[in-house]
Amino acid sequence: MKKSIVLFMSLLMLVGCSSNSSKTTQKEGTKESTVTKKVTKNKQKKKEVTKQSTSSSTLKQSEEQQIGLSDFVGGWGVPQSGNLFFINSDGTYSSATATNASLGDIAFSVNDNKTFLMSTSIGDFVKELDGTLTAKGQNYQYLGNVTMEQFLQNKEDSAVQNPQEPSSSPSAASENNVAGRVAPVDNSENIAEIVSYFDQQRALIINKKREQIQSWKDSGEVEWSDEIINSAFAEFESYLGSSSDFTHLVGNSSQDYIKASIDKRFQHAFDTMIQK
Structure with missing residues (x-):
């Protein structure tokens, strides 16, 4: 009888241990499952952020490729x-x-x-x-x-196609009209004025640049040979251009504006070319 009781108690203890072990395993399994879900969610969020960033970058690159x-x-x-x-x-x-x-x-x-x-x-x-x-x-x-x-040619063509109305006085009409046509405007004096101004200012800016280079040589700031200086001056004078670059503006722009344009080109050449 005692042996039966002892055997019965042993069985009860064995069942209890199995139950506790099963509960512990279930708890640990639940914890692992929760951690796995959190890691998966974090990875999904990172993927979404990366997708958005990549999409934005790709869109900007696509837009830039379309610019030219x-x-x-x-x-x-x-x-x-x-x-x-x-x-x-x-x-x-x-x-x-x-x-x-x-x-x-x-x-x-x-x-x-x-x-x-x-x-x-x-x-x-x-x-x-x-x-x-x-x-x-x-x-x-x-x-x-x-x-x-x-653009300038279009302006000239427009001026020819839409000339200003001549004066209504008989004398003015006879002076401005030949065979029913409006006589072309004589810009020869204005053109000559621009050519003269260009040549004068060109000579002045070339002389000014030569004096500047000579002062650098005298002070020892540069050690350029005559060959180097002459080569540089050839480019300098070529950049200055010719008066024909501006005479075609006569009649479409004021004389003062054309002269100012000449001055700007020459000053730009002086300030940016043949620098120590």
Whole structure:
């Protein structure tokens, strides 16, 4: 009888231990499952953030790939002013102080506000959302897909097709009309004035640059040979151009404006070329 009781108690203890072991295993299994779920959720969140970042980066790269020089090519000007410049399809530009000069290294990007940015060696150009262009703090209106030469030719053609009405007096009509046509305006004196001004200012700026170089040599700041100086001056004088670069403006722009354009080109050459 005693043996039966002892055997019965042993069985009860064995069942109790198995039950506790099973509960512990279940608890540990539940903990592991909870940790696994948290890790999986964190990985999913990271993947979503990475996807969003990659998608945004891909979109910006796609937009930048769509930008090119063609988005900036054409004429640009400030209304009611002579402030004009032209960006050409070959990567050059023309203005009152330069004719088909290189833009240098060109890079394109998209700003955060979706405007287009063209960075060049002469400065940055921003294509605004309204189609205007901002450069050096000045906003320019689009003049059309034309070069400076085409723009000026169009102005000349327009002036011929839409001449000013002649005076109504009989004497003035007889003086201004030949065989029923309006006589062309004689700009020969104005052209001669521009040619003379160009030649005079060109000689002055060349002499000024020679004096500057001589002063550098005298003070020992440079040790250039005559061959180097002559070669540099050949480029300097070539950049100055010729009076024909400006005489075609006569009749379309004021004499003062044309002279100021000549001065700007010459001063730019003096300030940027043949530097120690």
